[in-house]
Amino acid sequence: MPPIDDLKPRAWTVSALCRAVADSLDAQFNPVTVRGEISGFSRAASGHCYFSIKDDTGQIRCAMFRRAASLVDFVPRDGELVEVRGRLGVYEARGDLQLIVESMERAGQGALFEQFLRLKAKLEAEGLFDPAHKRALPAQPRAIGVVTSLGAAAWHDVVTALQRRVPHIPVLMAPALVQGTGAAATLAQALQSLYAFTAEDNPLSPPVDVILLVRGGGSMEDLWSFNDENLARVIAQSPVPLICGVGHETDFTIADFVADVRAPTPTAAAEMAATDRGAGLEALSVLEHRLTRGLLRQQDRQAQGLDSVAARLGVGLARQQDRQAQRLATIAARLSRPQALVGQHSQWLDRLAHRLQAGVQSELTDSGHRLERLNDRLGFNQGQQVQQRAQRLERAALRLSSVDPHQVLERGYAWLSDERGQALTHAAQFEPGQSVRATLSDGEVALKVLV
Template sequence: MDSHDNNNSSPWGLAAPAPSARIAPKIWPVGALCLAISDALQARFHTVTVEGEISGLTKASSGHWYFSLKDASGQLRCAMFRRAASLVNLPIQEGDRVQAQARVTVYEPRGDLQLVVESLRLAGQGNLYEQFLRLKAQLEQEGLFDSARKRPLAAIPAGVAVVTSVNAAAWHDIMTAFRRRAPHVPVLLVPALVQGQEAPASLRQALQKLYQGIEQGTLRRADGSHWQIDTIVLARGGGSIEDLWAFNDPQLARLIVQSPVPLVAGIGHETDVTIADWCADVRAPTPTAAAELVAASAQQLGQQLSHRQDRLAQVMDRQLLGQEQRLQRIAQALSRPSALLARHGSRLDQYAHAMRLAAQSQLQRTAFRLDQLQLNTPRSVQKSVQQHSQQLAQAELRLRMLDPQRVLERGYAIVTNPAGEVVRDALQAMPIEPLHVRLAKGSLRVQVLDVKE
C-alpha cells in the first residue's frame, strides 16, 4: 500500500512547491498620503469650473473668503485667497448661485477635500451681468441716475399712461390695482414689446410717441376728448436677466430721463433691478406696486382730507379766538374812554418830561464842549487869525485905491455914447452926437461940436 503520511506529497505522488516569501505593505504617513492624494487630484482634474450655491460665506479680515458650494447632491468646502477675492466686482452674498473656477486640493491639516477658487461669477447670468455692471457705471457717469433731477409724483393724478405689452400679466395687475384703489383715475395703455430683440426699439418708439402726444396735446380718447397725462408707468412682469434685458438698453435709459412728466418703473419682481429702474423718477418693486404708488386709494385720500380738515379747523379756531380776545380788549378800552385818555395823557407827560431832560442835557454838554474848545485853542491859531485880518485890510486898501470913484475925485471924467460905450478915442464920437459925462459928483449931457484927433 502506498503511504499518505507525507504532507508535502501530492495525491499523484508529486512533491508540493515551497511557499513564496510575502511582500511587506507600504506604510503612509497621514500628511504624506494627503499630499499624494492632492497631487493626484490636481493631476487628474487640474482646473475645473463648478456651479453651486454659496453657503456659509465668511469674509475674513485678512481678505480671504471661506464658503461652501452646494447643490441637491453634494457640498464642497472652498477657499478664495485675498488676491483672487479682491478681483471680484460682483456683490456676492449668501445663497447666490455661482460658477467658480478652481483647483481641487486636499487641506492636509484636516484631510478635507476643498476647492481653491481663482474666480467667481454669478451662474445663469455670467457675461450679461458683467455687461450690466459696465453699462450701469457708464450711465451713472453720464448723470442719468442723479437724484437731484428726479420728480415727485402727483398726489391725485389726472391721467396715467402705462407702457407695457397688451398681453402681459403686468397690464392686468396694474388695471386690477387701479380699479380697486382709484377707479376715478383714467388709464391709457401704450402697447409695446417687453421681451426679445425687437423690444428695446419698440419701447423707445412707444415712449417717443407718448412724449410727443403729451407735449403737443394730441392724445385723444375715442370720444374725441383730450387725455391729460401727468404720470407714466413703464411696466413688465418678472423673469430672468435675459427676459428683462430690453430694459437695460442704453438708448432707452437716455430716453427715460427725457420724460416730460414723472415716470415710474415697475419691472420684474422685488429682487429684479434694471437700468430703467435707476433712470426712472420712482422705482416700484412690481407692476402692482407701481400702480399703488401712482394712485392713492379712496381710503387714503379720505384720511388725508380728514387730516387737512382737522388742521384747517384748528387754525380757524386759533384765529377766531385771537380776534375775539382783541375785540374784547378794544371794547373794554372804548367802554372807558376817560381812563384811556388818562393813560395816553400820562404817557405824553412822561415823553415830554423825558424830552426836556434830554434837551437840557444836550445843551449842557454842548456848552461844556464850547468852553473846552475856547480854552484849548492854540496861540498859533489866534496868530494866524490876526495875520489873515491884516492881509484882508491891505487887500481892502488896494481895492479902494482902484475904485473908479477915486479917479473921478482927482478931476477925471468918464464919457459914454448913447449906446453906453466908453469913449476912449475922439474918433469914436460924431459931430452933434450927444454924450454923457460922469464926474466925481453928478453928470453932464453934452453935444459934440467938432472932432479933432
C-alpha cells in the first residue's frame, strides 16, 4: 500500500501552474484565429495596443505589440468586427487568459457598430445634425446645468474646472445613470428636468443658459446609452446650447452629433461652458486702461483748447494795451513838443497871409478899375467919390492890419525857420545841434536844437 503522502494532490506554485496552463494551451490551440468585435481598444505611448475580442457571451483580452500593430492597414475602432491571428497564452502577472495578436483583418462592421451607423444615418437624414441648428455658446452664462452620475469621475472633473475658472457662476446638477440598462432613460429625464430651469421665470434664479452632458471614457458598450434614439431627440429639443463631453477624444456617440458642441473630454466641456474669469478680468483691465487713456486724451485736448483760448485772449489784451499805449505815447509826444504845434500854426499863418495878400492885391486892382470908370462917368463929383474911395481904402487897410501875420506874432506865437529860411513846421525836421531862427513880433532870435 503506497504511503499516504503519495495520495495527496500535487501542490503547484502559482507561476508554475500558469506556465503549465500556457504550455497546454499552446500545444492544443496555437496558432489560433479568433473572430469577434473590438472592445476597449487603446494604443500606449510605446506603440503597443491593448483591447478585447468579444461576442454576445464571452470575451478574451488581447495584446498586439508595436511590430504587429504597424502592419495593420486600418485604424481599429471599438465595435468593428475583426479576425485576429495569434497565440493563446496566460498573462502570469494576473493569471488572465490572453491572446497575443500577430495580425488583424476586418471581418465586418460588428453588430453594435452597424446599429450605430444605421441610427446615425437616420437622424442625419432628419436634420438633427444640421450645422445650421448649432447655437453659439454664451460667453458668461448666468447658470450652468450638468447631467452625469454623482459618483462619476466626470462630475469631479467638471466641478473642479468650473470652480477654478468661474467660481461665481452657479451650477445645477441633475444626476443620472451613465452606463447600463435604463441609463439612456435616466439621462433623458435628467435633461428634461434641467430644461424647466432655463426659463426666465423658473423657480430658481438665475436661469440655466448652457447644459453639459458628460461622462468619462470606456468601451463602446460602456458608452452605448449615449447612442439612444430617444436621448438624441431630447438633446435636439434643448432650449439652450448643449455641450456633450462623453468619453475620450477618440470616442464618438450619437449624442456628440446632436449636441450644439462636442467636447473631447468632460473637463474640456466645462472649460467651453464659460469664459475663464481671469480672461474676463484681463479683458476688463484692458478696457479700463483704454478708457483711462481716452479720458486722459480728452482732458489733454480740453486743456489745450483752454490754453489756446487763454493765449488768444492774452494776445488780444496785449494788442489792446499796445494800441492804448501807442495812443498815449502819441498824445504825450504832441504835448511834449509845442514847437511842432507852433510850426504847424506858422505854416498855416503863412498860407493864410499869402491868401490874404493875393486877395488884397486883387481887391486893390478891382478897386482901381472901378475908380477909373467912376472917374470917367462921374467927373462932376470926383471929389466926393475920391473921398468915399479913400474911406473904403482906410477900412480895407484896417481889415488887412487885423489879419496881418505880424499881429499873430504879437499874441505870443513864433515862426521857426532853418538857416535857408525854410519854415519848420514838423518835429521830424529838427535834428540835434541844428541851428534854428525864431521870428517873434519884435525881431528874430537864433536857437539851437539840443535833443
